[in-house]
Amino acid sequence: MGLSGFDHHDRAGSGALDAAAALRRQAPQRLRAALGSRPVAAVRSFVVVLGVWWGLSLWNANPIQLPAPPAVFAALANVASDGELLENAMISTGRLALSLVIAVAMAVPLGFWMGMSRRAHAYIDPVVEMLRPISGIAWIPLALFIFGVGDTLPVFIMTYVAFFPLLLNTIAGVRGVSRRLVQAAETMGVSRAAIVRRVIMPAALPSIVVGFRLAFAGAWAAIVAAELIGAPSGLGFAIEWYRQLLMTPKIFAYIMAIGFVGYVCDQLLQGLQRRLTPWTDRSRG
Amino acid sequence: MSAASAREATPKLRFTAVAKEFVAPRTGKRTLAVTDVGLSIEAGEFVCVVGPSGCGKSTIMNLVAGLDAPTSGTITMDGRPIAGPGADRGVMFQDYALYPWLTVSQNIGFGLENGTPGRGLSRAERDARVRHFVELVRLKGAEDKFPHQLSGGMCQRVALARLLANGPDVLLMDEPLGALDAQTRLILQVELLRIWGETAPRAERKTAIFITHDIEEAVFLADRVVVMGTGPGRIRAILPIDLPRPREEGTRADPRFAALTKQVWELIRDDAYQAIG
Ligand SMILES: Nc1ncnc2c1ncn2[C@@H]1O[C@H](COP(=O)(O)OP(=O)(O)OP(=O)(O)O)[C@@H](O)[C@H]1O
Numbered sequence: 001m002g003l004s005g006f007d008h009h010d011r012a013g014s015g016a017l018d019a020a021a022a023l024r025r026q027a028p029q030r031l032r033a034a035l036g037s038r039p040v041a042a043v044r045s046f047v048v049v050l051g052v053w054w055g056l057s058l059w060n061a062n063p064i065q066l067p068a069p070p071a072v073f074a075a076l077a078n079v080a081s082d083g084e085l086l087e088n089a090m091i092s093t094g095r096l097a098l099s100l101v102i103a104v105a106m107a108v109p110l111g112f113w114m115g116m117s118r119r120a121h122a123y124i125d126p127v128v129e130m131l132r133p134i135s136g137i138a139w140i141p142l143a144l145f146i147f148g149v150g151d152t153l154p155v156f157i158m159t160y161v162a163f164f165p166l167l168l169n170t171i172a173g174v175r176g177v178s179r180r181l182v183q184a185a186e187t188m189g190v191s192r193a194a195i196v197r198r199v200i201m202p203a204a205l206p207s208i209v210v211g212f213r214l215a216f217a218g219a220w221a222a223i224v225a226a227e228l229i230g231a232p233s234g235l236g237f238a239i240e241w242y243r244q245l246l247m248t249p250k251i252f253a254y255i256m257a258i259g260f261v262g263y264v265c266d267q268l269l270q271g272l273q274r275r276l277t278p279w280t281d282r283s284r285g
Numbered sequence: 286m287s288a289a290s291a292r293e294a295t296p297k298l299r300f301t302a303v304a305k306e307f308v309a310p311r312t313g314k315r316t317l318a319v320t321d322v323g324l325s326i327e328a329g330e331f332v333c334v335v336g337p338s339g340c341g342k343s344t345i346m347n348l349v350a351g352l353d354a355p356t357s358g359t360i361t362m363d364g365r366p367i368a369g370p371g372a373d374r375g376v377m378f379q380d381y382a383l384y385p386w387l388t389v390s391q392n393i394g395f396g397l398e399n400g401t402p403g404r405g406l407s408r409a410e411r412d413a414r415v416r417h418f419v420e421l422v423r424l425k426g427a428e429d430k431f432p433h434q435l436s437g438g439m440c441q442r443v444a445l446a447r448l449l450a451n452g453p454d455v456l457l458m459d460e461p462l463g464a465l466d467a468q469t470r471l472i473l474q475v476e477l478l479r480i481w482g483e484t485a486p487r488a489e490r491k492t493a494i495f496i497t498h499d500i501e502e503a504v505f506l507a508d509r510v511v512v513m514g515t516g517p518g519r520i521r522a523i524l525p526i527d528l529p530r531p532r533e534e535g536t537r538a539d540p541r542f543a544a545l546t547k548q549v550w551e552l553i554r555d556d557a558y559q560a561i562g
């Protein structure tokens with residue numbers, strides 16, 4: 001009652017004055033909304049982290065262990081401007097992309113087979129379960145003997161790491177396909193092959209896409225270790241290079257770059273996920 | 286002439302002493318869903334099945350669809366045992382079974398696009414067919430929505446349109462209008478009778494099995510109402526509905542309509558009370 005009375009009074013006022021008053025009333029709300037928005041919240045968190053970091057570096061007073069933020073940002077600007085950061089980032093993401101392509105090409109068809117055939121599952125699953133707990137990093141020394149230092153080693157390690165989440169999510173996706181949806185297709189005279197293509201594949205896709213994001217996250221985490229030891233280039237190699245030169249600010253610059261590239265890729269993948277499987281996004285009207 | 290009499294001799298669908306028992310895969314627990322089902326359905330007949338929840342209506346529909354096999358007894362279609370699912374028997378499932386990754390139009394056109402019903406149709410003909418049934422179930426404007434963006438009643442209409450768009454010879458419908466508002470329901474009952482072939486000569490009609498909880502709906506639509514009971518599921522009675530066709534609004538005012546409705550209710554009342562405890 002009270003609210004509607006106020007409204008009525010408001011509308012009765014003269015137009016221009018009214019609009020100005022409305023604006024004044026809205027202003028603090030808008031400011032509050034802007035302060036609470038995501039970018040602002042992110043900046044706020046960064047400021048806090050930066051403050052703590054600076055404090056710690058002053059207290060520690062050992063720039064080899066922990067340089068102050070200005071030194072790191074100067075190093076970042078340095079490696080960024082002379083192009084080596086971009087070059088190494090391109091090399092690493094290129095390896096990542098290649099590994100993910102290989103992992104998808106192997107894990108997804110295998111996952112479909114294992115998901116649809118009990119027999120295949122019974123044969124292959126024990127091997128998978130035995131290999132899966134072994135970290136990709138454990139294979140690096142052996143891979144060094146086999147592949148030596150070069151492109152192959154990090155690609156092999158990342159493919160290995162990406163393979164399992166993709167495989168397991170594909171199997172789960174295929175097995176989780178509603179029987180009802182397959183039956184419905186059967187009553188419409190859809191052939192076996194078309195059921196796989198038109199029902200099982202799309203029904204399993206959301207789970208496979210989730211597997212792909214997990215595969216990416218795992219592979220990106222493993223790349224540093226792989227390149228640290230087994231590659232003559234890339235972001236991981238750069239960290240190791242500057243460690244030997246005792247240039248900690250540049251190490252930090254590369255660590256930040258790894259975090260940043262990973263974040264950007266994950267955002268891209270989330271966008272891809274929304275595009276590929278819009279029906280799983282229940283929040284959108 | 287001889288072909289016609291042969292057709293009359295073999296019913297479209299014949300159930301002989303059909304029983305279906307489910308065995309739970311892990312525990313081995315047995316559930317006798319239906320037993321002792323004997324029924325012949327003529328080509329062009331509209332049969333409604335009513336009965337309390339859990340009496341085996343969906344089970345019987347799955348058996349006719351070929352999605353399940355009877356534990357004992359036989360079901361034949363045109364004299365041949367049912368061997369598996371096929372597009373000659375279209376099914377509308379109780380839970381709709383819509384494809385969540387497809388839009389309304391794509392769901393309705395799924396069978397035309399990927400199954401046998403679309404054979405020999407050009408792209409334009411398929412599209413026209415889909416559009417026709419979108420309009421029939423009053424979903425114009427929602428064609429490009431996904432199932433999760435629809436209300437329950439809208440999903441049900443998509444499922445009905447998909448069934449009808451495939452144009453099967455035998456229509457198997459599991460509570461196809463149950464989620465609709467009363468007005469839409471009455472409109473679609475009449476439309477359904479038209480598509481089934483109410484105004485066509487008997488030989489051109491489709492064969493329909495229509496499961497419903499609504500007794501008036503059953504009496505309004507059916508040539509015969511099959512009343513089922515529980516414990517275990519079986520046929521309790523089969524009631525011929527001799528109301529004139531085409532049925533229309535006036536049919537409900539017919540005193541025979543009221544009498545038949547009452548008769549069906551009396552047949553299932555005891556079971557219905559038992560079912561709710
Ligand atoms: N796959 C199954 N496994 C075990 N029991 C089942 C299975 N399907 C159905 N049943 C049992 O068979 C009986 C009949 O089920 P059905 O789904 O045919 O009932 P209904 O008449 O369609 O009921 P409603 O009106 O609620 O849909 C029930 O007791 C049910 O528990």
Ligand SMILES: [Mg+2]
Nearest residue numbers: 342343379459
């Ligand atoms: Mg049912």
